Amino acid sequence: xxxxxxxxxxxxxxxxxxxxxxxxxxxxxTIRLVAEHGYAAASLARIAQAAGITKGAVxxxxxxxxxxxxxxxxxxxxxxxxxxxxxxxAAPADQAPAAYVRRMVGHLAERPDHARLIVEAxxxxxxxxxxxxxxxxxALLQNAREARGxxxxxxxxxxxxxxxxxxxxxxxxRLRDAAxxxxxxxxxxxxxxxxxxFG
Amino acid sequence: xxxxxxxxxxxxxxxxxxxxxxxxxxxxxTIRLVAEHGYAAASLARIAQAAGITKGAVxxxxxxxxxxxxxxxxxxxxxxxxxxxxxxxAAPADQAPAAYVRRMVGHLAERPDHARLIVEAxxxxxxxxxxxxxxxxxALLQNAREARGxxxxxxxxxxxxxxxxxxxxxxxxRLRDAAxxxxxxxxxxxxxxxxxxFG
DNA sequence: GTATTCTCTGACCGTACGGTCAAAAATCTG
DNA sequence: CAGATTTTTGACCGTACGGTCAGAGAATAC
Numbered sequence: 476x477x478x479x480x481x482x483x484x485x486x487x488x489x490x491x492x493x494x495x496x497x498x499x500x501x502x503x504x505t506i507r508l509v510a511e512h513g514y515a516a517a518s519l520a521r522i523a524q525a526a527g528i529t530k531g532a533v534x535x536x537x538x539x540x541x542x543x544x545x546x547x548x549x550x551x552x553x554x555x556x557x558x559x560x561x562x563x564x565a566a567p568a569d570q571a572p573a574a575y576v577r578r579m580v581g582h583l584a585e586r587p588d589h590a591r592l593i594v595e596a597x598x599x600x601x602x603x604x605x606x607x608x609x610x611x612x613x614a615l616l617q618n619a620r621e622a623r624g625x626x627x628x629x630x631x632x633x634x635x636x637x638x639x640x641x642x643x644x645x646x647x648x649r650l651r652d653a654a655x656x657x658x659x660x661x662x663x664x665x666x667x668x669x670x671x672x673f674g
Numbered sequence: 675x676x677x678x679x680x681x682x683x684x685x686x687x688x689x690x691x692x693x694x695x696x697x698x699x700x701x702x703x704t705i706r707l708v709a710e711h712g713y714a715a716a717s718l719a720r721i722a723q724a725a726g727i728t729k730g731a732v733x734x735x736x737x738x739x740x741x742x743x744x745x746x747x748x749x750x751x752x753x754x755x756x757x758x759x760x761x762x763x764a765a766p767a768d769q770a771p772a773a774y775v776r777r778m779v780g781h782l783a784e785r786p787d788h789a790r791l792i793v794e795a796x797x798x799x800x801x802x803x804x805x806x807x808x809x810x811x812x813a814l815l816q817n818a819r820e821a822r823g824x825x826x827x828x829x830x831x832x833x834x835x836x837x838x839x840x841x842x843x844x845x846x847x848r849l850r851d852a853a854x855x856x857x858x859x860x861x862x863x864x865x866x867x868x869x870x871x872f873g
Numbered sequence: 874g875t876a877t878t879c880t881c882t883g884a885c886c887g888t889a890c891g892g893t894c895a896a897a898a899a900t901c902t903g
Numbered sequence: 904c905a906g907a908t909t910t911t912t913g914a915c916c917g918t919a920c921g922g923t924c925a926g927a928g929a930a931t932a933c
Contacts, residue, residue, distance in 0.1 A: 493880070493930095519921055530922080532881050540921060609847075633844075633859045637866070640843025641836040648808075648835050660832045667836070667870045671862070674869075692900090692910070718891055729892080731911050739891060 497536050498546070501526055505547040510588035514595040517544050548596050551589045558582045563615065568622035571615045572672065573665045576642060580661040583646040590646050609635035616672055623673055631672075638668050696735050697745070700725055704746040709787035713794040716743050747795050750788045757781045762814065767821040770814045771871070772864045775841060779860040782845040789845050808834035815871055822872055830871075837867050 504525045509517050519540045523530045537543045562578035563571050583590040613635035620628060641664050649657040703724045708716050718739045722729045736742045761777035762770050782789040812834035819827060840863050848856040 491879075497880090518919080520919075529882055531883075531924085534922070535880065609843075629862055630858075633862050636843045636847050636859065637840040637863055640839040640841070640846075642839070643842070644808075644835045644839025645832075647839075659829075660835065663828055663832050663870070664836055667866050670869055671866045690909075696910090717889080719889080727910095728912055730894085730913075733892070734910065 494536060497526075497532075501533060501536060501543055502547045502550055505543050506551065506588050506592055509544070509547065509595055510591040514544075547592065551592050554586075554589065555579075555582055555593070569619045572612065572619050572638075572668060575612055575615055576638060576665050576668065577661055579642050580645055580657050580664075583642075584649045584657040587650055590650055594643075594647070609639050611635075612638060620672065625673055628674070629671060634668065634672055638664065693735060696725075696727075696731075700732060700735060700742055701746045701749055704742050705750065705787050705791055708743070708746065708794055709790040713743075716746075746791065750791050753785075753788065754778075754781055754792070768818045771811065771818050771837075771867060774811055774814055775837060775864050775867065776860055778841050779844055779856050779863075782841075783848045783856040786849055789849055793842075793846070808838050810834075811837060819871065824872055827873070828870060833867065833871055837863065 501522065505517055505522055508521060508525055517540075519530045519533060522540070522543060523533045526533070533540075533543065537546065559575060559578045559582060562574045566574035583593070609632055613631040616631045616634055642661075645657050645660045645664065648660075649655050700721060704716055704721055707720060707724055716739075718729045718732060721739070721742060722732045725732070732739075732742065736745065758774060758777045758781060761773045765773035782792070808831060812830040815830045815833055819830075841860075844856050844859045844863065847859075848854050
């Protein structure tokens with residue numbers, strides 16, 4: 476009977492080797508498609524073709540086309556938070572915001588495909604819940620301020636928001652001009668941020 | 675014979691009253707549709723339905739569906755550059771960057787529909803040529819620096835880029851939380867920018 | 874070697890899309 | 904009023920989409 480896996484994590488049985496392989500392949504192919512030709516190019520037929528199989532086979536491994544792109548999205552996001560999270564935790568509290576900005580820009584500049592997919596996903600999946608993306612950084616700023624024993628200062632939400640947008644812009648520019656020095660830009664941003672936060 | 679107008683500006687004859695009216699209506703309807711339900715909702719059928727006419731009628735006034743959304747896009751952009759442009763020209767050179775940021779945020783915060791359409795358009799039309807959006811602001815920063823008689827300082831491109839991204843983020847937040855004080859955020863951003871530029 | 878389970882194909886379905894066109898309706902002109 | 908012109912309809916075309924399904928082929932178990 477065998478059950479196209481409706482939910483990937485819901486262990487009835489561990490996934491077979493082939494299943495693992497196909498899933499990974501389809502996710503990678505989808506990331507590439509979205510990165511190179513935009514979200515609209517991630518159609519069932521194109522994903523299948525790019526993977527060298529038929530639509531039916533894709534839907535055998537994933538419950539729907541949306542599930543495929545959701546999986547791709549998840550993989551990219553997981554990599555981001557893992558990388559940035561590690562960098563932040565490795566830094567002393569008063570350096571955490573700087574570490575956050577640095578790694579965020581670094582991670583995305585090193586992975587153009589991921590960056591493009593995230594940008595694409597923002598608006599499409601992002602419609603209902605664009606999420607409070609500023610919250611983690613705002614918390615880091617709060618902590619850093621306390622670690623330095625400073626007065627409240629300007630609204631952390633606004634500071635985090637501004638910084639987040641600036642990161643996007645830097646990464647975006649790097650995407651369309653590979654010669655742009657995103658690292659240097661990140662350092663400029665960090666300077667501005669620290670001046671404003673711990674001025 | 676009468677000629678569905680392929681190009682709007684190419685005067686063979688000035689547009690009739692009805693033509694004017696319909697064009698305006700279709701553009702407004704399209705802005706609303708994109709703003710409320712995303713770029714994908716701006717299909718020929720939906721635009722026609724929202725305007726109370728048929729697809730054929732829409733294509734009588736515009737050469738294609740893309741022409742309709744392009745026109746909507748153009749209208750929104752024109753309003754933006756006119757408004758911001760006026761504000762910038764009214765300001766002394768050393769205040770121009772601040773005026774730019776202030777009016778940009780103000781304009782978009784006052785027109786959520788326009789803001790949403792611009793955001794949507796960024797990625798879809800934006801695919802081939804996302805344009806050097808930072809250039810105007812970078813020029814203003816250069817001028818302001820000269821007006822104050824200062825040393826070169828940090829890269830204007832990066833400064834403008836960062837500021838542009840920050841503006842997007844502020845406007846975006848305002849979009850999803852109408853209670854967010856975008857004006858105050860703009861002032862914070864201006865402070866940061868001026869500190870970095872004329873430190 | 875047979876039976877069972879997993880993987881995949883290819884034909885098919887319904888829907889929505891952008892766009893075309895002849896002819897009807899509305900409007901303008903004399 | 905009639906005649907020409909502008910505007911609109913509604914049927915239609917081809918394409919691509921996401922998704923379903925019976926059954927063919929492979930792999931695995933016994």
